[in-house]
Amino acid sequence: MHNEYLDEFLLIYEALKTIFGFEQVSMCIHEKDQEWYAGYAEHAGEGLYDVRCVPDKYALGEEKALIKQITDTKVPRKVETSDGSERPEMPLDIGIIVNNSETLFNVYNALFLGKPVTTKFLSVYGRT
Secondary structure, three states, rough: OOOOOHHHHHHHHHHHHHHOOOOEEEEEEEEHHHHHHHHHHHOOOOOOOOOEEEEEOOOOOOHHHHHHHHHOOOOEEEHHHOOOOOOOHHHHHHHHOOOHHHHHHHHHHHHHHHHOOOOOOOOOOOOO
16 A cells, blocks of 8 residues: 555645644554565655554554554553543543554545545455
8 A cells, every 4th residue: 555655645644744733753564564665765854754663563453552662652541531530541642643554545535635435445465
């Protein structure tokens, strides 16, 4: 997906920084997939974003583990609400937002092309 839509991802990273005032956009990839994302390396120095590698064994979808791995910041388990109850703490509570590639691509389609979400990407890994 990233090889095919490099320019689109660069635009959405720039838009996210501008619209929301993000200080930094970090793209996290598995160490084994570095060559797939080589096209981003030439743009990373422009301050648009940075690329960080996560271990190949990192389980996708575990955003709290990803945040700890990349930023050395722990997302606490619980936060007390104004009514005295507790709820699970979320990455946003510590100023971090985590999105997957498909979500970002859908934001690009909506923001730049006015397209609704009508498709789902499916990644298949393994030997051919």
